[in-house]
Amino acid sequence: MILDLINTHVVQLRAAGVIDNRDAANWSPHQLLILRTKFSQAPPPNIPLEKKKEIHKSFAALVSLCHVSKMLWSHGIKPAHESIKAKLKEGHSWNFASKNQTFRDAMNMMQKISSEGLPSxxxxxxxxxxxxxxxxxxxxxxxxxxxxxxxxxxxxxxxxxxxxxxxxxxxxxxxxxxxxx
Structure with missing residues (x-):
């Protein structure tokens, strides 16, 4: 489910020509932050201001989602779930996620698994x-x-x-x- 969300933003950024065609699962938050900085410093002149704002939002969402994906692989479901809940509570740039049904479904699934008390x-x-x-x-x-x-x-x-x-x-x-x- 998280990979589906990642793919959505990867497709948007590819269509804008700001990231390459590598597999969505192979992006790291660090690589995306570097590309976002490059985009901010020298955006293509043919992209209108509104589109630039959308690209920045997609970068922010993608960095967050890649971090979640990395946490799931490295630390397991419960720590990733707790981290997401904390970020949502703090009001970080997670507005994109709380409005997305796939994200809510993923959170519900993580909550269910976490509440069962199964260790990773x-x-x-x-x-x-x-x-x-x-x-x-x-x-x-x-x-x-x-x-x-x-x-x-x-x-x-x-x-x-x-x-x-x-x-x-x-x-x-x-x-x-x-x-x-």
């Missing part, structure tokens, strides 16, 4: 690996740190490990901040 396959595999590790090693002398760059993924991992550890380990959450400089 990656989190399930992580729990299996850790249970196996702690069965084979003395759990008192063994420590494991799991890094994740998305807070909702941390919550999902933590919940899954609490449910599957059987007392072998005590998962705890630590949220740090990166430093610059």
């Amino acid at each position: 396959p990656k989190v399930q595999k992580l729990a299996e690996v850790l249970v196996d590790h702690f069965h084979k090693n003395d759990s008192k002398d063994s420590r494991v740190i799991i890094f994740s760059n998305f807070r909702e993924s941390v919550n999902e991992i933590l919940g899954s490990l609490r449910d599957s550890g059987g007392g072998l380990f005590r998962p705890a959450q630590f949220i740090g901040q990166s430093s610059t400089g």
